[in-house]
Amino acid sequence: MYDVFFQKFNEKISLTEQEENFIRQYLTPKKLRKRQYLLQEGDICKSIALLEKGSMRSYLVDPAGQEHITAFALEGWTIGDLSSFHSELPSTQNIDALEDCELVLISKSAHDELLRTMPKYETYFRLLITDAYLALQKRTLSMISLSLDDRYKAFMESYPNIAQRVPQHMIASYMGLSPETLSRIRSRINTSK
Amino acid sequence: MLVLLCIKIDKKMNTKQTIAIIGATGNMGSGISKKLSNGNFRLLLFANQLSKLQTLEAEILEANPSADIEVTACPTEASWEADIIILAVAYPVQQQIAQKIKEVANQKIVISIANPLNDTYDGLVTAPDSSAAEELQKLLPNSKVIKAFNTVFAADFAQPVIADKQADAFIAGDDQGALQTVSELVVTAGFNPIIAGALKVSRTLESMSLLLIQLNIKNNYNWLAGWKILHQ
Numbered sequence: 001m002y003d004v005f006f007q008k009f010n011e012k013i014s015l016t017e018q019e020e021n022f023i024r025q026y027l028t029p030k031k032l033r034k035r036q037y038l039l040q041e042g043d044i045c046k047s048i049a050l051l052e053k054g055s056m057r058s059y060l061v062d063p064a065g066q067e068h069i070t071a072f073a074l075e076g077w078t079i080g081d082l083s084s085f086h087s088e089l090p091s092t093q094n095i096d097a098l099e100d101c102e103l104v105l106i107s108k109s110a111h112d113e114l115l116r117t118m119p120k121y122e123t124y125f126r127l128l129i130t131d132a133y134l135a136l137q138k139r140t141l142s143m144i145s146l147s148l149d150d151r152y153k154a155f156m157e158s159y160p161n162i163a164q165r166v167p168q169h170m171i172a173s174y175m176g177l178s179p180e181t182l183s184r185i186r187s188r189i190n191t192s193k
Numbered sequence: 194m195l196v197l198l199c200i201k202i203d204k205k206m207n208t209k210q211t212i213a214i215i216g217a218t219g220n221m222g223s224g225i226s227k228k229l230s231n232g233n234f235r236l237l238l239f240a241n242q243l244s245k246l247q248t249l250e251a252e253i254l255e256a257n258p259s260a261d262i263e264v265t266a267c268p269t270e271a272s273w274e275a276d277i278i279i280l281a282v283a284y285p286v287q288q289q290i291a292q293k294i295k296e297v298a299n300q301k302i303v304i305s306i307a308n309p310l311n312d313t314y315d316g317l318v319t320a321p322d323s324s325a326a327e328e329l330q331k332l333l334p335n336s337k338v339i340k341a342f343n344t345v346f347a348a349d350f351a352q353p354v355i356a357d358k359q360a361d362a363f364i365a366g367d368d369q370g371a372l373q374t375v376s377e378l379v380v381t382a383g384f385n386p387i388i389a390g391a392l393k394v395s396r397t398l399e400s401m402s403l404l405l406i407q408l409n410i411k412n413n414y415n416w417l418a419g420w421k422i423l424h425q
Contacts, residue, residue, distance in 0.1 A: 025335045028300040031274040040207035
């Protein structure tokens with residue numbers, strides 16, 4: 001139920017059995033079926049989720065009704081709207097399950113309590129945020145500096161598992177492209193191989 | 194002293210919450226299931242008898258074809274999937290179920306509706322310094338146990354307005370966020386929610402229910418009765 005959560009935690013900072021038991025008190029196990037929402041726009045993001053199993057995405061809908069995927073998450077990844085989670089203000093994003101999921105949720109109150117009482121949790125979370133920041137920076141730099149073909153190649157190299165499990169139109173949305181444009185890029189790359 | 198607090202219900206959530214109702218086919222469980230099926234909830238219904246569950250499911254869908262409900266075969270699986278768990282069962286069963294759901298109910302809201310009546314309905318089986326809700330909290334130390342729906346009768350769900358007055362439904366618990374969430378469920382069920390205080394106030398709420406049951410038997414209210422706080 002918490003295997004992946006603690007595996008990922010221990011990759012960042014090693015926990016004793018007692019420390020794992022302490023943290024376990026604050027975790028919420030949750031299952032989500034495919035297409036169910038963890039968060040819908042307008043609600044406050046009350047928990048962040050680590051995926052034990054399954055895949056999810058976060059997306060926002062622009063005023064014209066167009067969906068824009070902001071993130072994907074697979075097993076071992078964490079997903080949530082950090083801005084809403086920290087500010088406790090309504091989220092502009094939606095998070096839903098792309099497959100049946102098993103999640104480990106950490107609520108805001110549990111998160112605050114763990115930050116207050118457990119330095120190792122604070123370290124873990126700092127490293128998690130650092131990783132998320134670096135990934136965001138990489139994505140921003142890629143959008144600014146790379147050609148469309150190179151951006152797609154970089155995405156495929158960085159996230160081969162997502163490409164295997166997520167439909168192409170969602171990858172196009174994540175990259176800020178139309179499905180047709182992505183299709184042309186893929187044809188070009190395949191032809192040049 | 195019983196502290197009564199008026200509560201303000203916040204804007205309803207867009208994100209659908211999943212509620213596991215354990216004991217869904219009992220008098221109370223079916224009343225709760227039918228009413229909550231009208232809210233923005235996904236209901237996972239569990240009871241021992243599958244045929245009764247299927248009948249309940251058909252009744253709910255007939256009244257509300259868009260109800261998001263599902264019959265489930267395992268209380269542990271249902272509770273794992275749920276955000277909120279309602280134990281709509283008698284006190285001894287409540288304690289048995291608690292053992293089965295302990296791990297998957299971690300950090301979740303678990304609602305105790307049980308009144309721990311003795312066999313002759315003239316007393317409670319819990320110690321004077323405890324309650325069914327507090328005994329549940331001992332078994333689920335990491336869950337947010339809330340007392341609710343114990344002061345209303347099953348028939349009140351079909352008719353929450355009695356003698357032109359909307360019945361009050363008292364709530365007790367130690368987690369403020371959970372009390373707020375359960376207040377919203379009480380509103381969906383048709384009652385006026387009153388947060389009575391901390392979980393230990395469940396002792397008073399369970400005694401209030403005992404008194405109402407005794408008065409019902411004595412005065413023949415036909416099990417359609419409830420509490421109402423009158424105030425300015």
